[in-house]
Amino acid sequence: MSPSTLALMAVFAHPDDEAFGTGGTLARYAREGCDVYLVTATRGEAGEIAVPELTTPADLPFVREQELRCACELYGIHPPRFLDYPDGLLPIIHQGQAVGKLVRLIRELKPHVLITFGPDGIYGHYDHIAAHHWTTIAFDLAADPQCFPGQLETGCEPHQASKLYYRVLSEQRLAAMSDAGGRSAVMMDGVPFPLVAASQDQITAVIDVGDSAEAKLAGLQCHVSQLGYELPFGQSAEELLRQPWFRQETFQLARSTVGWPQELETDLFAGLR
Numbered sequence: 001m002s003p004s005t006l007a008l009m010a011v012f013a014h015p016d017d018e019a020f021g022t023g024g025t026l027a028r029y030a031r032e033g034c035d036v037y038l039v040t041a042t043r044g045e046a047g048e049i050a051v052p053e054l055t056t057p058a059d060l061p062f063v064r065e066q067e068l069r070c071a072c073e074l075y076g077i078h079p080p081r082f083l084d085y086p087d088g089l090l091p092i093i094h095q096g097q098a099v100g101k102l103v104r105l106i107r108e109l110k111p112h113v114l115i116t117f118g119p120d121g122i123y124g125h126y127d128h129i130a131a132h133h134w135t136t137i138a139f140d141l142a143a144d145p146q147c148f149p150g151q152l153e154t155g156c157e158p159h160q161a162s163k164l165y166y167r168v169l170s171e172q173r174l175a176a177m178s179d180a181g182g183r184s185a186v187m188m189d190g191v192p193f194p195l196v197a198a199s200q201d202q203i204t205a206v207i208d209v210g211d212s213a214e215a216k217l218a219g220l221q222c223h224v225s226q227l228g229y230e231l232p233f234g235q236s237a238e239e240l241l242r243q244p245w246f247r248q249e250t251f252q253l254a255r256s257t258v259g260w261p262q263e264l265e266t267d268l269f270a271g272l273r
């Protein structure tokens with residue numbers, strides 16, 4: 001990365017977490033020439049297999065890693081980095097070690113902007129909530145030379161990222177997805193956990209990803225073992241690409257060293273260019 005290149009780092013729990021809510025944003029900024037990194041805590045081996053003939057539970061971590069590699073290639077971003085944690089167990093992982101891994105990545109990759117889940121984890125998934133906590137803490141600690149000083153002896157320097165955003169689901173998008181035949185809850189352990197939408201005043205940035213919608217769709221389609229071969233809500237590619245909710249992604253600013261926006265942002269690097 002050259003010093004002038006803007007860099008974005010997204011941190012999620014499972015391969016495919018990036019796809020619906022941020023795939024367009026990752027692709028858009030890569031297309032604009034930014035360095036875009038995706039960090040995924042697990043290889044998603046606890047996910048249900050949508051296409052049984054495609055893989056077995058034993059092969060699932062390998063298959064899902066390959067699917068995420070495929071998606072990153074189609075978004076045009078750097079290959080994914082994995083924290084190598086077991087799917088479904090993030091809340092009992094040693095938190096300090098997990099934060100340390102993220103701090104090291106932030107110090108190495110020097111992102112200007114970080115993205116992760118909000119505190120609701122979109123539908124309360126405990127792995128998502130763990131990724132949210134780790135990333136929020138790592139954003140603060142990566143700049144502090146007192147934290148993880150051993151990393152500094154191996155060539156890392158403290159780094160203060162400028163902005164932290166939470167990926168949020170808008171009420172309009174949730175309503176549009178329900179109208180299109182989507183569910184308003186995600187089944188976990190046989191229980192429908194409701195998707196949590198952010199109210200209009202919680203959303204501080206709306207990113208137009210229309211020009212990257214095809215790359216977003218292509219990335220989404222890499223996650224076959226989870227999503228199957230059909231497109232969401234049984235729509236055709238043309239129908240999906242036309243949906244306003246597919247062409248916009250919404251975020252909530254959680255930390256900023258470059259001031260707080262007075263109006264809705266349309267660029268995650270606003271104030272940094």
Ligand SMILES: [Zn+2]
Pocket residue numbers: 013014016017125128
């Ligand atoms: Zn997930």
